[in-house]
Amino acid sequence: MRFGMKLRMKWVVGVAGLAVALYLPFGLYPAVAVDMLCWALFAVAIDLLLGYTGLLSFGHAAFWGTSAYVTGLIAINAGVPFPVAVLGGAVGAAILAVPVGYLAVKRTGIYFAMVTLAFAQMVYYVANEWRSVTRGENGLQGVPRTLFGLDLSDEFFFYYAALPIVLIGLFLAWRIVHSPFGRVLVAIRDNPARARALGYSVQRYKLVVFVLSAFLAGLGGGLFAMAHEFVALDVLHWTTSGKAVIIVVLGGIGTLWGGVLGAGLIVRLEDWLGFAGFEQVGLVTGTIFVLAVLLFRRGIWGTLAALRPVSRPSSPDPQTIDTSRRPSGTMVG
């Protein structure tokens, strides 16, 4: 019976989420709604690493941004339908993730965060200097979004054209987490030595999930380039990685859907601050973030999940693991 209730709850949440997603551009500026979609995908990609593998990547802007540039270049030069360009960008991000991930998974914990941050900064410097491709500070301008002759210049219609791609990306993340592969990731997060003793190649699993995560972040970054019809160097800067990490922590580490909620909130907040003419966005998001880290480590989704009547403390389901009772060494909100 408990199982049945849990299942029903999941359907209710899923249908409600879809309904909100379909309604969003009616209730908000469509451009803001599109941004929410892109950042949601980015956050879920980071949570796949942080929440389910215990690896904090502070350099995912490298993949988001690389995909934005590759997507933009494909769209400008090839004139293909925009989903093809986005896919090309995400594949580009995944290819970049192979060497970066290979080196980064040699370290864990805090070192992994520093190493990914450093490699992302290197990508940023390269993009800054490689002006013939990235156009330096001017950025890639006039990225066209074409889809079989449909007019997508209106953000409202583009939202509905982008939504299926985001849903596919989210479904992919969900499939990964709930697959045997995803179970191994959680095992690696909780006890790498035991996972190794059971015969799993820890580093190879980490590398594969790193590349998958980069691909998802790339889907988001490619759509972001399409949404703005413009790519600037900012997409590669470490503050972009930082914003995505803020979204994940606020939404709830290890909850997958928390990133979607967090993206909605942070994008809305930044839009509102921008509208109000307050430029010190970092002051506001930084304060919220610090409070979340100090007092609210489960994040929004994690807190909501803990309120459910059917919480099972012994369940291996990462959604309900309580950090405060965990030994140090793993990081799950």
Next chain:
Amino acid sequence: MAGFLQNTFNGLVSGAFYALLALGLAVIFGMLRVVNFAHGTFYMLGAFGAYVLLAEAGLPFWYALFLVPLALGLAGMVLERTLIHRLTNLDPLYNFLLTFGLALILQDLVKWRYGIQSTPYSTPESLNGTVDFGLFTFPGYRVFVFAFAILTCVAVWWVLARTRIGMVVRAATERPALTSALGINVGRWITPVFGFGVALAALAGVLAAPMRAVNPLMGADLIIVVFAVVVIGGLGSIFGSVAAGFGIGLVQAWGEAYASNWPIVAQIAVFVVMAAVLLWRPAGLFGREEASA
């Protein structure tokens, strides 16, 4: 030859900043297992502190060199007591995230108050001249920065290696439980050590004020290079962090001088070295394997 020596000296001077920052990070990490993301922000605040003391209180460089690290070190201690301390029993990543949030807040506060334009800060008069090394001459201020940084690093090494306080701190770093069992109050040293690490970052900031553009973003990208430096040196090793700091300064200066048509070489050299170290010695050049886990 003279050109080479000049480039080398330039490298050692910029390496001195990396070394001071990496030293502070390593001292804090050793005692607290916390990587302080706000370290670059404290460097920026150090430079701003020097500027504010001069502009609003008329206090010259020499006062700033002493007062600013003291004030920011105390602020760091307050920060450790009020915020960082609350997360010490959790995964160290939480404190990394906390200090990242603090960095965003502090940086935006300075931006709000002073804008993003760079503020000039003049070199103290007594160091305005040049020093003649026979083959080449060098600005006096840079010679001072280099000498002062070396002196600071040696002093820190001496305190850690030769004094009773240093002995306690080293013991508490390596075997906190055993050190407590021997009747030493380990917790007592955590706050001062954090404050001291912050003071080192502030000191680097004061030293940077006359040489580099003082603006709210001066520490933001620098800290990432310092992260790469400590990955190269091995964060658990004080000596490794300092040596890697000077080494990366040299590599960048040579890159700037001998690949001047390719500015990207100097910019990414540190990351290429980091990649090579990860391949060859993942724990860092001077790190111990256990630190890599």
